[in-house]
Amino acid sequence: MTYLPSTSRHERMPYARCGKSGLKLPRLSLGLYQNFSDKDPFAGCVSVLCRAFDLGITHFDLANNYGSNTGAAESILGRVLRREFAAHRDELVITTKAGYDMWPGPYGEWGSRKYLLASLDQSLRRLGLGYVDVFYSHRFDPETPLEETMGALASAVHQGKALYVGISNYDAQASERAISILRALGVPCLVNQSSYSLLNRGIERELLPLLQREGVGAVTFQALQRGILSDAWAGDLSLLQRSRFQGWGMPQAWLSLLPALAAHAHSRGQTLSEMALAWCLRDERICSVLVGARTPEQVTDSVAALAGPGFSETELRHIDSLLSSNAILT
Numbered sequence: 001m002t003y004l005p006s007t008s009r010h011e012r013m014p015y016a017r018c019g020k021s022g023l024k025l026p027r028l029s030l031g032l033y034q035n036f037s038d039k040d041p042f043a044g045c046v047s048v049l050c051r052a053f054d055l056g057i058t059h060f061d062l063a064n065n066y067g068s069n070t071g072a073a074e075s076i077l078g079r080v081l082r083r084e085f086a087a088h089r090d091e092l093v094i095t096t097k098a099g100y101d102m103w104p105g106p107y108g109e110w111g112s113r114k115y116l117l118a119s120l121d122q123s124l125r126r127l128g129l130g131y132v133d134v135f136y137s138h139r140f141d142p143e144t145p146l147e148e149t150m151g152a153l154a155s156a157v158h159q160g161k162a163l164y165v166g167i168s169n170y171d172a173q174a175s176e177r178a179i180s181i182l183r184a185l186g187v188p189c190l191v192n193q194s195s196y197s198l199l200n201r202g203i204e205r206e207l208l209p210l211l212q213r214e215g216v217g218a219v220t221f222q223a224l225q226r227g228i229l230s231d232a233w234a235g236d237l238s239l240l241q242r243s244r245f246q247g248w249g250m251p252q253a254w255l256s257l258l259p260a261l262a263a264h265a266h267s268r269g270q271t272l273s274e275m276a277l278a279w280c281l282r283d284e285r286i287c288s289v290l291v292g293a294r295t296p297e298q299v300t301d302s303v304a305a306l307a308g309p310g311f312s313e314t315e316l317r318h319i320d321s322l323l324s325s326n327a328i329l330t
Contacts, residue, residue: 003084006054013056016287018217021190029059031290036076037068045076051296055303061290063097064119070102074126096123099138111141111149120156135162140174150178154187164190172206179214189216196220198276199254208285221290229276260322270308277305
């Protein structure tokens with residue numbers, strides 16, 4: 001059966017300009033980091049992507065290493081682009097990245113020109129596209145001159161293989177240098193993609209002010225902190241204590257904070273996850289927040305966060321006081 005998207009899709013989603021560019025992104029974007037792999041039923045992946053598009057999510061974010069096998073997420077999206085979205089490519093923003101380990105030998109990761117441009121060619125083949133909308137350097141390479149890494153990104157634009165370029169997981173110092181180099185090359189840095197949540201606010205100190213000054217957009221991920229910021233955990237902390245999250249040393253302070261955050265979310269008529277997403281989007285410097293989803297219903301639940309109330313100054317001070325008392329906001 002031919003997929004027919006909702007005719008009201010663009011009316012359901014607010015869009016925000018990415019930095020000082022002409023590109024607008026949906027306030028919520030779909031990240032394909034999890035749940036898009038060879039182990040996942042293809043029909044389920046299709047249903048998640050179609051539900052997202054029906055709700056106005058036009059930005060699908062990837063990297064070369066996403067999926068159970070490297071490249072799996074790109075290959076899956078490539079199939080969906082050919083089958084369901086062939087007539088809608090120009091309504092979509094497709095982004096991918098390179099920086100992490102992809103193939104054996106010395107040329108299969110980090111930030112060399114050889115690796116980045118070879119990886120982009122492979123990504124385009126998996127996606128079945130002539131270009132991506134944004135190509136990112138996925139992580140800062142301390143052993144490769146930043147001029148080489150940024151020069152490779154600029155070459156991707158000059159070759160017509162990317163419309164824009166961005167950086168991800170770069171701190172403020174490295175971002176400032178990268179932005180300056182790209183500007184000198186005549187290919188402005190469109191966007192910085194960083195981790196940000198109620199429990200992880202480091203980018204507020206230096207990175208977000210830098211991006212605002214430089215006119216670079218901010219896209220964030222892990223708004224739900226790998227699923228910790230949900231009512232499922234807040235209702236039974238013992239489940240969280242026994243969960244896989246303990247494997248990466250989750251701070252004890254996070255556990256003690258969840259019930260209070262959940263209670264405040266419920267007072268707003270929201271779930272904890274809805275409030276966590278809305279809280280990230282309260283900052284106008286952030287143009288889009290990436291969400292993941294296993295089911296179409298989870299996509300719908302995420303978009304529901306956009307319909308919630310705004311945050312009063314009193315609320316924000318209350319949340320800050322909770323974070324400060326648990327040594328999260330310092």
